[in-house]
Amino acid sequence: MRLFFLSFISFFFVSTAVAECFPIRRIMDPSSRANFKSLCQAAVKCDPACQGIETSKLINCSSTQEANSLLNTENIGRKFLTCARAFFVDSMVDLANTIIGLIKSLVGAAVDSVTSIVRFMTDSDFRARALGRGNQMSELASAFLSGSARNFGTEYSKNFTAARKRVGIINAPLAALGDTLVKPFIKMVTDLMSQIAHRQISQFRCLNSAAKQEAICAMAGGLIMPPAVLFSLLKAGANGVRGVRGFEGLMTNARQTFAARTRPTPPPSLTLSGRSSTTTASAASSTVRPRRPAASAQPAPSTPSSTPTRTRTKTPEDELRRVGALDDTARLTEAETVLGRALTQEEKKAILDAHYIGIKDADGNLLPLAERRGFGTYERADIRQKAEQLYGAGFSREEVRLLMERGVAGAPAGDIAQIMAEAAEASARRQSLLAGDPSLLKYTEYENRRVVTASPEIKELQLESYTASRGYQRVARETEGAEAIEASRRAIDASTTSMDPEVIFESVDLYQRKGGDMNLLVSTNKTRLDELKTQASQNPNNGAIRDEIFAREQIQRKFGPPETPVATPVPEPVIVAQPKTMFGFNANSGEFTSPNLRTLYDRSILTDSTKSRDALQTAVNAQTNAPLFITVKHTLDTFFDNGWPKKVHTKNSNPLLDRDAELRSLQTINQNFFKAIVTNNTGFTRSLSQEYRDRAWGGNYQAFERAERNLHARIRELGGTP
Amino acid sequence: MLITLFVSYVHAFIIPHRFTPAEQFDGVTQYQDKKAKIDLSVSPSKLTFEDLTLQGVDEASKLFKVKAEYGEMFGFKKWKATRHKLFDDPNQGRSWVIEGNYESLQGKVVHFLEIYWATPKRSQEFLFTSEVTAFDLEKYTEVFKP
Numbered sequence: 001m002r003l004f005f006l007s008f009i010s011f012f013f014v015s016t017a018v019a020e021c022f023p024i025r026r027i028m029d030p031s032s033r034a035n036f037k038s039l040c041q042a043a044v045k046c047d048p049a050c051q052g053i054e055t056s057k058l059i060n061c062s063s064t065q066e067a068n069s070l071l072n073t074e075n076i077g078r079k080f081l082t083c084a085r086a087f088f089v090d091s092m093v094d095l096a097n098t099i100i101g102l103i104k105s106l107v108g109a110a111v112d113s114v115t116s117i118v119r120f121m122t123d124s125d126f127r128a129r130a131l132g133r134g135n136q137m138s139e140l141a142s143a144f145l146s147g148s149a150r151n152f153g154t155e156y157s158k159n160f161t162a163a164r165k166r167v168g169i170i171n172a173p174l175a176a177l178g179d180t181l182v183k184p185f186i187k188m189v190t191d192l193m194s195q196i197a198h199r200q201i202s203q204f205r206c207l208n209s210a211a212k213q214e215a216i217c218a219m220a221g222g223l224i225m226p227p228a229v230l231f232s233l234l235k236a237g238a239n240g241v242r243g244v245r246g247f248e249g250l251m252t253n254a255r256q257t258f259a260a261r262t263r264p265t266p267p268p269s270l271t272l273s274g275r276s277s278t279t280t281a282s283a284a285s286s287t288v289r290p291r292r293p294a295a296s297a298q299p300a301p302s303t304p305s306s307t308p309t310r311t312r313t314k315t316p317e318d319e320l321r322r323v324g325a326l327d328d329t330a331r332l333t334e335a336e337t338v339l340g341r342a343l344t345q346e347e348k349k350a351i352l353d354a355h356y357i358g359i360k361d362a363d364g365n366l367l368p369l370a371e372r373r374g375f376g377t378y379e380r381a382d383i384r385q386k387a388e389q390l391y392g393a394g395f396s397r398e399e400v401r402l403l404m405e406r407g408v409a410g411a412p413a414g415d416i417a418q419i420m421a422e423a424a425e426a427s428a429r430r431q432s433l434l435a436g437d438p439s440l441l442k443y444t445e446y447e448n449r450r451v452v453t454a455s456p457e458i459k460e461l462q463l464e465s466y467t468a469s470r471g472y473q474r475v476a477r478e479t480e481g482a483e484a485i486e487a488s489r490r491a492i493d494a495s496t497t498s499m500d501p502e503v504i505f506e507s508v509d510l511y512q513r514k515g516g517d518m519n520l521l522v523s524t525n526k527t528r529l530d531e532l533k534t535q536a537s538q539n540p541n542n543g544a545i546r547d548e549i550f551a552r553e554q555i556q557r558k559f560g561p562p563e564t565p566v567a568t569p570v571p572e573p574v575i576v577a578q579p580k581t582m583f584g585f586n587a588n589s590g591e592f593t594s595p596n597l598r599t600l601y602d603r604s605i606l607t608d609s610t611k612s613r614d615a616l617q618t619a620v621n622a623q624t625n626a627p628l629f630i631t632v633k634h635t636l637d638t639f640f641d642n643g644w645p646k647k648v649h650t651k652n653s654n655p656l657l658d659r660d661a662e663l664r665s666l667q668t669i670n671q672n673f674f675k676a677i678v679t680n681n682t683g684f685t686r687s688l689s690q691e692y693r694d695r696a697w698g699g700n701y702q703a704f705e706r707a708e709r710n711l712h713a714r715i716r717e718l719g720g721t722p
Numbered sequence: 723m724l725i726t727l728f729v730s731y732v733h734a735f736i737i738p739h740r741f742t743p744a745e746q747f748d749g750v751t752q753y754q755d756k757k758a759k760i761d762l763s764v765s766p767s768k769l770t771f772e773d774l775t776l777q778g779v780d781e782a783s784k785l786f787k788v789k790a791e792y793g794e795m796f797g798f799k800k801w802k803a804t805r806h807k808l809f810d811d812p813n814q815g816r817s818w819v820i821e822g823n824y825e826s827l828q829g830k831v832v833h834f835l836e837i838y839w840a841t842p843k844r845s846q847e848f849l850f851t852s853e854v855t856a857f858d859l860e861k862y863t864e865v866f867k868p
């Protein structure tokens with residue numbers, strides 16, 4: 001057994017070390033319920049974004065919680081608030097004064113339209129002239145507008161005193177903000193932080209908790225303090241900030257703070273085919289003899305796959321491959337990091353054009369795989385053309401050299417061929433798991449702990465399926481005709497055991513776009529689905545069959561003919577603004593005033609929602625948060641077990657039985673609780689889930705979010721739509 | 723020493739002593755009259771005696787709608803000035819007094835009296851608020867005694 005375990009581990013490391021680098025967020029979908037620690041280790045090792053991170057700042061996947069945090073987007077906003085709390089407490093009135101100062105400048109300068117505000121933020125001459133006019137505002141008018149800070153201070157003071165009693169001194173500062181700056185400012189900033197973390201700073205997910213916090217705090221300071229950025233946030237939201245001059249530079253600096261202090265030696269760059277010596281941008285004017293292109297795309301010098309270990313050091317070739325394989329967005333981000341400055345649109349276009357030399361023909365069409373050129377197979381003309389492209393966009397000689405040395409303007413040779421091989425390898429492994437002992441492919445339940453978990457074989461199957469599907473997708477995207485259709489068909493097959501709806505739908509979409517026969521796909525899928533259901537009735541514990549049924553039902557539902565509508569047992573949500581039954585809550589404790597009301601509420605959540613709707617509406621409109629928080633906590637305690645819906649654990653000795661009843665029950669809770677329609681005190685009608693997300697924080701927030709996520713995951717597992 | 727400090731404090735304090743200190747934020751000092759349920763925010767001002775003129779008041783009053791609009795970002799909705807007036811007293815300096823009300827986050831109506839005050843030697847800004855009673859601009863000296 002131990003031998004088996006060791007071989008499994010070593011195989012896992014070997015296979016993941018050479019696996020395609022895929023976005024962690026995809027495989028870390030909570031619905032996959034995979035072994036997060038193993039996935040985390042594989043992803044950190046494989047993900048290009050993690051390659052340049054300083055070791056002491058890199059996540060080490062030591063706990064499931066840490067591994068899980070890789071994909072938890074909400075953590076970013078929370079970390080930002082944790083970091084910003086001290087800033088807000090110390091500078092609340094200063095903050096208001098800063099904003100008011102800007103308002104005064106703009107009002108005085110007649111900068112009152114969105115267009116002029118954008119111009120104010122981005123045009124230094126216009127700003128100087130406007131501020132010059134703004135300074136002509138009289139002192140009295142200026143003092144009058146400054147008075148807003150006193151109003152704010154007065155209201156904040158009252159809120160703070162009330163919040164301190166309600167939520168304690170630690171959370172009071174932010175709770176006291178209420179609707180003052182939370183809506184227009186903090187929410188925008190937290191949203192912005194999430195966007196930055198996910199879209200602009202791909203390395204963020206690779207950081208450990210301490211480094212993540214440090215990075216967030218550094219960015220928060222950089223984002224909040226410059227008045228231009230602050231005002232842009234207030235007036236135009238997160239998107240407005242993108243237009244502010246200097247923002248990209250700030251991001252570039254932030255990215256660089258994560259990276260390893262000692263960067264690897266520049267790798268051998270754009271090498272000509274068959275040459276072992278390196279040739280850089282200056283080669284464009286050198287006397288190197290041109291060579292014929294390789295007859296077929298040769299794989300780039302790759303890491304020996306036979307000796308991957310967790311401590312393997314990154315070679316310059318690895319770095320070159322990593323950069324060469326980046327997608328367009330990541331490539332431009334890498335270019336900004338390498339150059340240490342923001343790029344103009346013209347420069348960005350030039351970099352991408354240079355990158356595609358050797359990959360696309362003169363008309364912009366992808367070259368056949370065999371004709372593509374990359375590191376090691378570039379012709380001299382390719383390098384010259386790349387250099388000219390970059391010079392033409394205004395890059396300096398040093399910058400062109402850097403971009404080409406680091407592989408930003410190039411691509412690995414034989415990249416697609418290698419991905420194809422890796423996808424095939426993962427697919428073969430998937431097939432061998434499916435052909436193996438079916439009793440190993442199951443979901444396990446620990447009765448005493450009431451926890452449902454997947455067997456290691458199921459987790460491995462999901463991972464291999466995901467890897468294979470993504471690999472074939474990439475091949476399908478970069479090829480045409482029958483080759484593309486075949487690759488996308490393979491991607492669909494592999495995706496059916498990935499438990500990832502996103503990868504399933506993307507595969508089918510790709511098949512469709514590449515000219516695949518959708519009628520054939522749908523009919524084949526239907527036939528296969530019927531077979532699987534028959535098999536499932538004979539072998540209900542087989543998790544692989546269950547996964548595939550889930551996937552094929554998703555395909556059927558989305559791409560198949562519409563089903564005959566069936567009367568749904570789930571009650572339709574009724575929009576109600578005011579409660580019909582006035583539920584009594586103790587204002588201080590937040591508890592129901594009588595046990596009978598609590599019983600009414602509990603019954604209603606599972607049935608017609610009449611009473612629960614009134615109770616939730618009353619709690620939402622209460623003067624304090626206590627009734628809402630306590631009611632939510634009571635609901636979670638009653639209907640959830642450690643974040644999972646209780647029904648799963650109490651009736652799951654045979655998960656395939658009674659699925660319909662369980663699904664109905666879970667959808668009812670979802671409709672009557674998370675999606676219950678409430679109208680808050682500011683007049684907004686929205687779901688309880690949305691309302692609670694804006695009002696809760698800390699443990700309350702996390703428990704709610706976990707329960708909702710798990711409930712939705714379970715509903716999806718059962719074939720329903722949350 | 724303490725007596726000296728107390729005396730100078732009494733002379734420097736131009737609001738009735740029923741106002742006691744409350745929360746203090748950077749730049750804004752809060753006071754409360756607990757019995758009358760009036761809150762007071764005091765902050766220093768860059769205003770000079772010469773700034774407080776009819777022309778200045780005329781210009782500043784054009785910004786009422788600006789304050790109403792941007793006030794929503796700071797927790798006071800529907801800010802509205804009902805009356806405003808410039809008082810000029812050779813002994814007490816000049817005071818621009820604004821009377822009005824707004825809506826707090828809790829949806830309560832808050833009455834306010836905003837005073838910009840300056841003498842040739844010093845200047846300050848005061849904001850009196852109450853959820854209980856409205857202020858009367860003409861009787862501003864009941865809460866403010868320069």
